[in-house]
Amino acid sequence: MSATIETLEAMERPPVSMASRLQGELLEVSMGPQHPSTHGVFRMNVALEGEIVRKLKPVFGYLHRNHEKIGENTSYLGSMPYTDRLDYFCSMTNNWAYALSVEKLAGIEVPERAEYLRVILAELTRLQNHASLLGFLLSDMGAWGTPLMYAFREREKILDLFESLAGSRMMCDYMRFGGCRVDPSDEWLAQAKQIAERFPKFLDEFEDLILGNEIVIGRTQNVGKLSAELAVNAGITGPMLRACGVNYDIRKVDGYGFYPRFKFRIPLGEHGDTYDRLMMRALEMRESVQILKQAFAQVQPGPVMNPKAKIRAFRPPVGEAYGHIEAPKGELGFYLISDGSPNPYRYRVRPPSFINLTILEDMCLGHTVADVMVILGSVDIVMGEVDR
Amino acid sequence: MIGTGILKGMAVTARNFVGSYFEKDRLITVQYPEERVPLPENYRNFPFLIYDGNDSHAGLRCVACKICEKECPPQCIYIVKSDDKKPDYMGKPQFYAKVFDIDISVCMSCQICVEVCPFEAIKMDKEFELSQRERFNHLLLRKNDLAKSNEYYHRIHPVEAASVDKGLADAAAAAEAKKKAAAEAAAKAAAAKAAVAKATETKPSPDALPPSQAPS
Numbered sequence: 001m002s003a004t005i006e007t008l009e010a011m012e013r014p015p016v017s018m019a020s021r022l023q024g025e026l027l028e029v030s031m032g033p034q035h036p037s038t039h040g041v042f043r044m045n046v047a048l049e050g051e052i053v054r055k056l057k058p059v060f061g062y063l064h065r066n067h068e069k070i071g072e073n074t075s076y077l078g079s080m081p082y083t084d085r086l087d088y089f090c091s092m093t094n095n096w097a098y099a100l101s102v103e104k105l106a107g108i109e110v111p112e113r114a115e116y117l118r119v120i121l122a123e124l125t126r127l128q129n130h131a132s133l134l135g136f137l138l139s140d141m142g143a144w145g146t147p148l149m150y151a152f153r154e155r156e157k158i159l160d161l162f163e164s165l166a167g168s169r170m171m172c173d174y175m176r177f178g179g180c181r182v183d184p185s186d187e188w189l190a191q192a193k194q195i196a197e198r199f200p201k202f203l204d205e206f207e208d209l210i211l212g213n214e215i216v217i218g219r220t221q222n223v224g225k226l227s228a229e230l231a232v233n234a235g236i237t238g239p240m241l242r243a244c245g246v247n248y249d250i251r252k253v254d255g256y257g258f259y260p261r262f263k264f265r266i267p268l269g270e271h272g273d274t275y276d277r278l279m280m281r282a283l284e285m286r287e288s289v290q291i292l293k294q295a296f297a298q299v300q301p302g303p304v305m306n307p308k309a310k311i312r313a314f315r316p317p318v319g320e321a322y323g324h325i326e327a328p329k330g331e332l333g334f335y336l337i338s339d340g341s342p343n344p345y346r347y348r349v350r351p352p353s354f355i356n357l358t359i360l361e362d363m364c365l366g367h368t369v370a371d372v373m374v375i376l377g378s379v380d381i382v383m384g385e386v387d388r
Numbered sequence: 389m390i391g392t393g394i395l396k397g398m399a400v401t402a403r404n405f406v407g408s409y410f411e412k413d414r415l416i417t418v419q420y421p422e423e424r425v426p427l428p429e430n431y432r433n434f435p436f437l438i439y440d441g442n443d444s445h446a447g448l449r450c451v452a453c454k455i456c457e458k459e460c461p462p463q464c465i466y467i468v469k470s471d472d473k474k475p476d477y478m479g480k481p482q483f484y485a486k487v488f489d490i491d492i493s494v495c496m497s498c499q500i501c502v503e504v505c506p507f508e509a510i511k512m513d514k515e516f517e518l519s520q521r522e523r524f525n526h527l528l529l530r531k532n533d534l535a536k537s538n539e540y541y542h543r544i545h546p547v548e549a550a551s552v553d554k555g556l557a558d559a560a561a562a563a564e565a566k567k568k569a570a571a572e573a574a575a576k577a578a579a580a581k582a583a584v585a586k587a588t589e590t591k592p593s594p595d596a597l598p599p600s601q602a603p604s
Contacts, residue, residue, distance in 0.1 A: 074461050077459070077500060078459065078460075078461035078500065079461070080498075080500075081496055081498030081500065082461065150404065153414075153416055156416060157416075160428075163428055163430075163431060164428035164430060164431075165430060166430065167428075167430040167431050167432035167499065167512070168431075168432060168497065171496070171497065173498050173499065181499075181503075182430060205403075205404075208396050208397065208399070208400050209396075209397045209400040209401070210397065212393030212396055212397070213393045213394055213396075213397050214391065214393050214394055215394065216393075217393070311503055312455070312459065312504050
């Protein structure tokens, strides 16, 4: 695993030998891209002094798929299934962000029922994303299997809902410009409501399982501290930013969709360490359940698709638009420039995982190699979104 | 006290372990090849082509308009239009696809071909056990592999197929009514023309055409 790596040439020192390592010199280790805890093909070049990380350089691009260029070469509708493949845990929110920016670009209205459905699906996505994230994080800490399997059991129920509505468990491809593709039946809504109402029971159990655990506390508190100032300057968004105590949630700030109609609170952290980030996800899930309950009470029958919206030969007017939403991982935005042709002139994704990953080094310095995995797990990355 | 948190977690694990014997909620895994969960109505996998009746060539609804080929995001559809025409399900002569290939190793099951098809000719299948021994040829489905009967479609998507059939029947009825109305209108126009011709015949004018050259 150890080797001299060209990419850290800035450090300028002779090759590391065993003797010099014992004298306290730096040792370079390449972690990944086939490391089980790096959540995909992510690689870190780490310079170690003993067990302590002195320098860390993230290397990515192993999963680059030319997403933005493909988006510029297919029609507006054709990019919709590709957005599922960005953050494959939350395809519903990806669909929403893309549909939102195209609707802004072309000025398409969305019917009321479709807006409620979008909120419901986005919050269900948030529940399953955060639940599986906590499972993965515990798995990175060495609690192999059990918490992850409990989280996946809940995720499974939500994925079954997605499957019976959109036809696919993860690649939903459900939203369209001007609404949603399928109108859910009343049975589907009743089933979803039941799952949302039973979710707090799972949360109680899961919090009993992990949040009071002394080993979890020892591994996460005061590990990977991030100051609010640095987080704001680096453009961090989502639960990571709120764990530092910065009150910024696009659902409140921008009020897209029907979020202004719901009553919910934004949980805030204080220390900005890994434990706060973990807690933030647990608390956000409870707020999501509150939003879901209100949405199920308010949703009314009606059309789910704007009849004026075109499926085929869709050409938005010349212009540009940026639509962003609060995805489970942070601010997900799509920036589109239209020149009046059937495909966008410029198609840009602002992925939360990628930007949240940029300050990994600042969080990891001074911690041990084992802590790097925990900190990386708490950032909540999906490589499909980082590399695009 | 140190250790209470761990004990609490252990209690949760024990509750789940014991509960998995009694509560269906706590043990949701299925022993797959022997035991199968029924697929939901909306489940989709790969596209297939629909034909009416028994003949997979004569009844194929596809008219090779190539819209799906154009709209397919990963471009996995390949169509060659025929030179001659065959009657479609409404009896109108239409082109048909001489070649219709879908490379399902490229297809990403996005359902856009289904949404853009104006003839209800392509639909999503539910078949998911598609492993093959050959890497290239066996995953390239030809027209014969893709053509499946309308009964099969009714079996896998009962609700959707019923509404599609109703829409097609309505369209056919509307076309029939339109045809009838057009025929009636034509008959009426012909009658009126005949009356006019008769009137002109009885009162000939110098610029009127002789009856043999009058338009019928």
